[in-house]
Amino acid sequence: MAAIYSGIHLKLKSPQTPWEDKLKLARFAWISSLCLLPNKEQVLLDWCTHALTGWYSKKVEFSLDVLEGLWCYLDDVLHSRKLQSLLKQGKTVSLRLNMAQLLVEQLQECKHVVSKAPVCVPTILSVCRGILSSPALSSVFTTKYELMVDLLAKLSSLACRELQQPLLTEHKKTEGDTCQDEVMIECLQTDPATNLERSQTDPIDDHQPELDANKFPKKPKETLHSANLFEVLLQVLSCYLSVQRQQSNPNRVFTMVTNQLLQPLVLLRHLLTSGEFTPSHTQLRLRQQLCRDVRIKIDSILQLALFPAEQMNSYKEELLPSKEDCGKRGSGGTKGPLKPAGALLCKLSAQGYCEPSLHYSVKSNALCLLFKFFLEKYGKGKGEGEEEQRMLCFYFLIRLVPALDVHIDACSASPAKAEQPDSVCSRQKSPPASLCSPESWSLALLAVESLLSQALSADIYNVAADRIRHGEVQLSFYRALGQMLFNEAQPSIPAWYRCFKVLLNLNHLILEPDLDQLLSSAWVNAECMETRVQRARQLMVCSLLQTYTKLRQLPRLFSELLSVICQPALDDLRPPLLPEGISTSLRTCLLDTPLSQGLEICSLALESIKKYLLPDLVTEKMDIEGEKGDQERKDASLKLSSLSQLLHTVLFSLKTLDNASPVLFVRQSKSLMEAMQQLVKEILHVLTTEKKPKIGALWEQKTQEAALLLRYTWVEVDTLFHIHCSKYTSLDSAQTAAGKETEDQACSSSPVLTHVESLLSGEILPAHLHPSPSCSPVTCLLLKLLTLQQIKKVLCDTTLLCESSTAALLNRAAQFILAKSELEMSLDGEQVWDGQIGSVNARSYHVAHWHLITSNLPLIVPHLSGEDVVCIANVLVSSSLTRQTDRPKDQLPGHLTVSLISSQLLQSAILAELPSLFSAVVQSFTQRIINVLKAAHTPKVCPTLLTFEGKETGATSSERDASQPLSSLMKKETIIKDILASSKTGEVPVLLTGAQIKELIDLLQILSNLNPDGMSSNDLSSIFLLLFFMLTSTSSRPDQVAAGPPESGGEAVFLGKLLRILTYLVESRNFQSVLKLIHSSTLLQAAVSSLLWRSNSARFQATCSPGWLDLIKEMQGFIRSLVQLIIIRNSSVRLNLDQFASYLTSEAMKSRSSGATSMLSVHLLLASLTSFSQAVTSNLGRSKPMNQTLTQMLTRATASLGPAVESVLKPQTASETDIQPACILGQAFVAEVVTVMLHSELSSLSVEDEDKQSGSRLTLTHRALYQCFCRQILKEISSAPRPMDFLISSVHFLSAFYKALVKTEGGREEQGEATERGKELDELYVQILQNVNRLLTAPWLSLTDVSELEPAVQELLRHLVEKSTTSQFNVLLLLIREGLDTGRLRAGNYREALSAVIIIKLLSCCQLPESCSKALWLIAPQIISAMVFLVGTSSEDVSLTLPFTVPTVTSMTSLLRQGEGLLTNPHHVTLILGALQSVPLDHLTPPVYQSVFLAVHEALFAIIQCHPQVMLNAAPSFINVFYRLVASIMQEGRQRGDSDSGADGDVYLQCSRLIQRMYSHIAAAAESFTVLSAFMVAQYVTELQKVTLRPDVKLHLTEGIYQILDLCVEQDIKFLTAGLQMGVREVFNELYSSYTHYHKAQRQGEDKYTV
Secondary structure (H helix, E strand, O other), X not given: OHHHHOOHXXXXXXXXXXXXXXXXXXXXXXXXXXXXXXXHHHHXXXXXHHHHHHHHOOOOOOOHHHXXXXXXXXXXHHOOHHHHHHHHOOXXXXXXXXXXXXXXXXXXXXXXXXXXXXXXXXXXXXXXXXXHOOHHHHHHHHOOHHHHHHHHHHHHHHHHHHHHOOOOOOOOOOHHHXXXXXXXXXXHOOOHHHHHXXXXXXXXXXXXXXXXXXXXXXXXXXXOOOOOHHHHHHHHHHHHHHHHHOOOOHHHHHHHHHHHHHHHHHHHHHHXXXXXXXXXXXXXXXXXXXXXXXXXXXXXXXXXXXXXXXXXXXXXXXXXXXXXHHHHOOOOOOOOOOOHHHHHHHHHHOOOOOOHHHHHHHXXXXXXXXXXXXXXXXXXXXXXXXXXXXXXXXXXXXXXXXXXXXXXXXXXHOOHHHHOOOHHHHHHOOOXXXXXXXXXXXXXXXXXXXXXXXXXXXXXXXXXXHHHHOOXXXXXXXXXXXXXXXXXXXXXXXXXXXXXXXXXXXXXHHOHHHHHHHHHHHHHOOOOOOHHHHHHHHHHHHHHHHHHXXXXXXXXXXXXXXXXXXXXXXXXOOOOOOOHHHHHHHHHHHHOOOHHHHXXXXXXXXXXXHHHHHHHHOHHHHHHHOHHHHHHHHHHHHHHXXXXXXXXXXXXXXXXXXXXXXXXXXXXXXXXXXXXXXXXXXXXXXXXOOOOOOOOOHHHHHHHHHHHHHHHHHHHHHHHHHHHOOOOOOOHHHHHHHOOOOHHHHHHOOHHHHHHHHHHHOOOOOHHHOOOOOOOHHHHHHHHHHHHHHHHHHHHOHHHHOOHHHHXXXXXXXXXXXXXXXXXXOOOOOXXXXXXXXXXXXXXXXXXXXXXXXXXXXXXXXXXXXXXXXXXXXXXXXXXXXXXXXOOOOOOOOOEOHHHXXXXXXXXXXXXXXXXXXHHHHXXXXXXXXXXXXXXXXXXXXXXXXXXXXXXXXXXXXXXXXXXXXXXXXHXXXXXXXXXXXXXXXXXXXXXXXXXXXXXXXXXXXXXXXXXXXXXXXXXXXXXXXXXXXXXXXXXXXXXHHHOOOOOOHHHHHHHHHHHHHHHHHOOOOOHHHHOOOOHHHHHHHHHHHHHHHHHXXXXXXXXXXXXXXXXXXXXXXXXXXXXXXXXXXXXXXXXXXXXXXXXXXHHHHHHHOOOOOHHHHHHHHHHHHHHHHHHHHOOOOOHHHHHHHHHHHHHHHHHHHHHHHHHHOOEEEOOXXXXXXXXXXXXXXXXXXXXXXXXXXXXXHHHHHHHOOOOOOOOOOHHHHHHHHHHHHHHOOOOOOOHHHHHHHHHHHHHHHHHHHHHOHHHHHHOOHHHHHHHHHHHHHHHHHHHHHHHOOOOOOHHHHHHHHHHHHHHHHHHHHOOOHHHHHHHHHHHHHHOOHXXXXXXXXXXXXXXXXHHHHHHOOOOOHHHHHHHHHHHHHHHHHHHHHHHHHOOOHHHHHHHHHHHHHHHHHHHHHOOOOXXXXXXXXXXXXXXXXXXXXXXXHHHHHHHHHHHHHHHHHHHHHOHHHHHHHHHHHHHHHHHHHHHHHHHOEOOOHHHOOHHHHHHHHHHHHHHXXXXXXXXXXXXXXXXXXXXXXXXXXXXXXOOEOHHHHHHHHXXXXXXXXXXXXXXXXXXXXXXXXXXXXXXXHHHHHHHHHHHHHHHHHHOOOO
């Protein structure tokens, strides 16, 4: 055979051999082991590559089919297992350089869409992949850097073309085009099977020679062997990156990358990042991880090539201002480019490397990316060169901004060399006209914002250094940039506002000269009302307020703001001045503002109104100017409305006066109140003197609203000052008395009553503006607020309450506020209100009105009639139902609706404090339920419903009966008769439709929010009997049951909710009233019998449905609560319990004897017996007579449970199939039943044993059943994934069974069975421990599952060690020692260590025998040392933080708590502090952060509480750990905008409360921390200076640090004042000032009464 192939080499070279035969011979030669050629692999590879290069260089001619076959042959050879094995063996096989060049040329050809390449692209890509996969073969590229650059450039361009190709290709394509284009799309698909197919399947296989040889190799277009374009690209990027890092000449790398790679790479990165490629590529399914990997490689290449450390001098020479002679250097001085920045910008600005529509976006993104790389590489210098590098970054920034075609006048900011761009660059720049379109402006502003934000984050702007050493070059540039933003204003683009925000954060002086223009265009006169724009605008304004608050220049800001507001308006209607976001920020800022500045702001506002607005409202002037005057008056009234809202917000947010306020502030406040009072008079005078009022004139309406708002604000603030500051005298009485014209009226009644009368009659307003139905909503609301304020004053004056006319006046005032006619209209839709008075309109008025009523119910309800109270109750219930049925999905947080207010009121505790309203609400619910029942179908006569009908029709004239539908005793007795009849016969008189059941469920859901303890006895009995009637006498219609889906469980859900509410009512304090009407045993029997009837009549679907399981739980809860009540009342206990127990046992016997009983009935009976037994068992031990009664009940229940459980556990045969009832009922339920049965039997035996007072032998009746069950549980509990409820029930059973065995085996020692029984107990002990350990280490248990299991495992451990011997306890300690082996954690098996950690935590909380306790605490130091090491090791892996580190810290905390007085060596406590130092606190998600924070905090708390002796030496370590918590919560709790609210915000708020609590504990242990108190304050203010905290977080942290300041003596304060840095010192001074004013004064007042 060898002779056959001996001449194959000659035949391959022979020109007479046809190329098709040559190809077949080559394939045979590669496969066959009989072909003996020297260096055969290299020969065949060279032959193939020589043929390919010869064809493309026109030296050889053959058909296109042969060409494609050669490419396929080369591809197959490169991917063959044979070649790979030879290369691994070290055999040298290489490719020629011309083949590598040919590949690059072919990729260049593939890039053109119009090109008809003879070979499919996937084949060429696959060849590339085969070459690059082998180091030996890839050396043809890696040894030639220019060739590698060329390959990457061509492949990147090809990838860009693919991402930009059209959605649909032309239908008229040739087959070759289809092969090229469609297969390219196919090769981009990233199905994992497709990606791995090429490497897993080899077409040239040693085992298939004939198949491959005889079949001409031709790959179809849909081949799965084609390489994926982007995976090949990633491979090339990785290969190139390694080559680039090996280059020794950075200038050469920079030149090559800039000239050849920069453009395709930034384009490719942009397409992958922004997703601007065509929608067709949604079908490419590019994996996110693949795209991310490609982007990371691109970033690494660009950063390493364009900004190496060696290139910094070139950038400095180009960018930094230099001496005169530096500008005259020739270009031949160095090898590298002298102007790298210019070269980069020229390449990015050049046209042609991408679509024109993409050019600007690609360039803008690339500029931001380059600046990011520049900052990361050159902007992090330290020491002497730090300032120079910052300036270098700045000068690079000012070269990038003009490249965005954003033209700014900043010549002073640019160095001489930067002012003159290269000629090439100037020719290639895009014309400025490209920025005319809003889209381009949007991109430009986004890029500018990104550049400025990066500059801010990198801290390249040092204000002092810029002013002193650089002639304010940065300030000039930023000011010029800000001026450009003003000149080219784009208020419809959110980035425009964000640019101002960043400039403001850089330095407020940048925008200070144009502050009025900023306030006008970005706040007062902003036009665009789009949501995104409004959000950006509000954030900018909030940042402005916060900045000037920190600078203590808020009055300066408001002075400019007031001047802008008073300027002529550009439009008729300006946007709201204080939307919710800005208003909230302003309130926060005013709390941090000194009172003097707040008063100054208010004075400025009043002065602006008097000086600029009042003159425009004067009548004489308006009469002369006519229509023009009306327009000016209208403008003035709108401005007055804005300023009144501003004054209202400022005054309501100021710090109030108190007795500690300086006299100067009191005088200023009084002057302000007088000026405001006079202003209100003048405004009302303007309205009064109007000669020819126009009905509905806008200016009058706005002026009236402003006057009333100012009046209301004045009254509230004046009253507040008067209450809290004894130095301040209220001015309200004089104002009220002066308002009356007749002296008799003024003398006959109190000024307050007179003012109330004027409000109710409308005399406070001019005659033509009296309140009317057409009155504006704001006016109506303000009049009600003023009336409410006067009611408060009347109620505070005891002498006024004694006057005869006061009560009638208060009733009128309450009715005026209620406005019953308006209230009944408030349910027309779900209007939304943001809580601002200025935003009240016709739609949101009803919400504001309802909020006013509900928030002041204790004030107005006592003065309302019963009819008014019923009206409020009806609105409450109706609106809550609206929220239940039509819950808004997109409601913003903080916004109010009528239904939301009603729901919160029903859930609040205040409703129960208003008996009349609470009763009306309950009666409203009752009436609605009755209405539903009356509308239901009644197949037979129902006396209860007839009673409802008769009473309502017979008393139509009396509304009292309608409002109290079940108040009469006769009605209740009728309901009870119906309940008893239904429970005996099983017949249901009322049938409900699905819609009616849904309506009742909604009513029950709202009713469950009410506090049953607040119900009167009459209301409670009425609603309970009605609900119980629904339980026993209503059901769904048969057609509804048949039509409903099995999983819906409509009736089961309804009955479950019904039973839950009945349980709440049973547990209420007034339930005795119900038991006077019906016996408790009757209720129990009726409830169970009604459910049994439903289960037997196929009313429920299946035992596994959630609705049925919930119903069972609720039924058990009802039985437990009612049985508990029977026993606690101690009235007819035996009679009631015996009657119910007899009923249950009889039903259980029926179910066993009857073969037709459904499994639902069995489930229900077992659940009822179980809950009955649980309730009885929990009440044993009250008294001997009671014990005797309860024991008898338990014996009967256990006697019924035993056979029932045994029948359930036995398989039943039906229809030739085995049915396992236990599986149908659920393993967890059966385990729970057996556990309760065991508990009941053991409890009754224990009571009997105590009564006999002898050591007689205790015997379990069903011992064999328990043992069998125990063996089955030990077999199944840890063998495979199980439901959590089964695991918990199983652990509970093991706990009860072991306890029972220990107790029953105690009396056998005298009978000689101690040894044998002891062995059985020891075996069971070991088996339980091993199974529990295996369960805790099971990989299918999540962290949440383990947490759920812990209480059950702790109970089991408690019973195991309660009476354990030393040998048994040693087994447990040995198990712990094996689990704490650190080698397991290093090996990645943290589960076993976690099991040991959990067992330690649970064991430390158990009551141990003395010998076992000594053994545990003897080795506790070793356990602590092991866990400290585990914490240190696991902290290095962030992924283990939540699943392992936190539980380990929690376990150590448990040891610290339980080891109080037992851990005598303080060194071990100090070890734990060291471990806490390593616990990660950064870059965690909020839930993980909360868990870590709580664990560390609790450990510190345990140390300071249980080991105070350690604090004497370990206080510094303790403070260091606590400082980590403080610093982390300051970072996480800083202001972030949108994310401040919601669940994440609550996490950080809770953590701040813990910090406050720990500060208080540190202050309580003053003797250990007195020396360190100043150090703690310094740490706090240093961190506080870095961030702007959320107000709620700051409140708790501030209250905490106040307690540390209490420990500081005067010397500490002086030390802090002198030793802190400038910025930190200002923060400390502010903190100490607020501490002195608030906390210290209060503490000194408390010290007067402290012994």
